[in-house]
Amino acid sequence: MTDPAAPDPTVLHEDIGTWFDAEARPLPWRTDPAPWRVMVSEFMLQQTPVARVLPVFEAWVERWPDPAGLAREPVGEAVRAWGRLGYPRRAQRLHGAATCIVERHGGTVPGTYEELIALPGIGDYTAAAIASFAFGRRHSVLDTNVRRVLARVVTGVQHPPTSVTRAERDLAAALLPEEGAPRWAAATMELGAVVCTARAPRCEACPVARRCRWRADGYPEHDGPARRAQAWAGTDRQVRGRLLAVLRESADPVPKADLDLVWDDVAQRERCLDSLIDDGLVTPLPDGTFTL
Numbered sequence: 001m002t003d004p005a006a007p008d009p010t011v012l013h014e015d016i017g018t019w020f021d022a023e024a025r026p027l028p029w030r031t032d033p034a035p036w037r038v039m040v041s042e043f044m045l046q047q048t049p050v051a052r053v054l055p056v057f058e059a060w061v062e063r064w065p066d067p068a069g070l071a072r073e074p075v076g077e078a079v080r081a082w083g084r085l086g087y088p089r090r091a092q093r094l095h096g097a098a099t100c101i102v103e104r105h106g107g108t109v110p111g112t113y114e115e116l117i118a119l120p121g122i123g124d125y126t127a128a129a130i131a132s133f134a135f136g137r138r139h140s141v142l143d144t145n146v147r148r149v150l151a152r153v154v155t156g157v158q159h160p161p162t163s164v165t166r167a168e169r170d171l172a173a174a175l176l177p178e179e180g181a182p183r184w185a186a187a188t189m190e191l192g193a194v195v196c197t198a199r200a201p202r203c204e205a206c207p208v209a210r211r212c213r214w215r216a217d218g219y220p221e222h223d224g225p226a227r228r229a230q231a232w233a234g235t236d237r238q239v240r241g242r243l244l245a246v247l248r249e250s251a252d253p254v255p256k257a258d259l260d261l262v263w264d265d266v267a268q269r270e271r272c273l274d275s276l277i278d279d280g281l282v283t284p285l286p287d288g289t290f291t292l
Contacts (some may be wrong), residue, residue, distance in 0.1 A: 007154060007211045009175050013184055019207035020187030025050075025194070028057065029133075030186070035109035036066055038134040042126050043094045048085050050193070056083050067098035068107040076292030079281055080248045086237075088244055088281055093121025111135040132182045140172035141185035145192025150175070152196060156213030158222040159198070239263050239272040244292075247282060253289035 024030065027050065029041035040060055044053045060081055064070040070078060075095045082091035097119045101109055109130070110116055116127035128139035147160035150171055160168065177184050195202050203209045214220070242262040247254055263269040273290075276282040283291050 007208075007213075009177070012153070012175065012208060012211065013177050013180070015207045015211070016187045016191055017180065017183055020183065020190055023194075024186070024190050028054070028061075033134055035111070035130065035134040037061055039097070039109055039126075039130050040094065042129050043090050043121075044085060046090060046126075047087060052085060056081075056085055064098075066107060067101040067109065070095055070098040071102045071107075075280070076283070079244070079292045083248070084241075084245070086241070089279060090121075092280060096120040097122060109134070111137070113137065113139060129185075132185050136182050138176065138178075138181040139185070140169065140176055141189065142168065142172055143189055143192075145190075145196075146172070146185065146188045147192075148198060149188045149192045149196050152201075152214035153208055153212045156217050156220070158214060158220065236268065236272050236275070239265075239268055240276055243269075243273055243276060244281065247290060247292050253285055253287075253291045255289050259290060 027041075029037045041053070041057055044057055044060075063081065064073070073095075075092055078091040078095040079088050082088050085091075100119050101107060104110075105115070110119075111131065111134070113127045113131045116122055116130050117124065122130075125141065125143060128141050129143070131137040132139045132141050142164055144160075147164065147168060150168070151157050151160040154171060154175070175184075191206070195205050203212070203215055206212065209215055239262070243259055246258055246262060250258075259273065260266075260269070263272075273282065277284060281292065285291060
């Protein structure tokens with residue numbers, strides 16, 4: 001087996017890039033990487049699998065093909081169209097970003113990291129991803145999949161740290177090619193999503209398996225803090241989701257009695273409804289009904 005102790009960045013770029021050119025999924029925000037489409041996809045893909053995003057994405061960009069179209073609608077319509085993607089505040093934030101794009105940039109998604117990160121709801125990863133994938137700029141794009149690939153192939157550990165570290169940023173910067181940085185970002189992201197997965201990596205299909213330090217070291221187990229699956233059943237997230245589902249599926253304001261049916265625990269249900277109101281996702285009306 002080739003010693004992967006010091007993988008040559010140029011070789012990694014070539015091996016992973018060639019694999020990506022042959023195996024990349026034809027995702028709609030890749031086949032047509034218009035800035036608004038890339039931006040919508042990045043908001044939707046946060047903590048949500050591609051398979052769930054695809055139908056919602058297609059419906060979204062057909063209804064709102066540009067930021068101005070979304071900005072003209074009430075924010076409740078964005079939450080309604082978000083469907084069951086989860087984390088509905090992302091819809092609220094995307095609406096806020098679209099409104100800001102109309103106000104500050106004439107309705108055109110800005111093309112630099114600095115302009116993008118200044119928009120509401122956009123952090124370091126999203127700004128870098130949009131600047132890279134939509135505008136071809138040179139940025140390290142560190143999502144969970146990319147971090148896992150670099151952790152295993154270069155560092156030799158099973159999982160990256162819980163949050164991005166300075167060491168990870170330095171490593172990503174050192175590996176960033178002078179030319180073709182967006183392709184490298186997309187390729188490592190795809191490799192982590194479909195081959196170097198968290199639970200069942202398919203090393204036999206990996207283009208850099210021979211160069212992977214984690215594999216060469218015998219797949220050492222993760223020795224950091226325990227990685228716990230995120231709970232769902234019985235949590236406030238589940239209750240909030242049920243409340244939003246009732247509101248989303250009704251074209252008219254919903255009586256409080258209908259919302260009371262979604263969860264038996266009165267205290268938890270009321271707390272969750274209050275939190276949705278505080279977050280601006282639900283609006284109470286003077287007649288005692290509720291709407292998005």
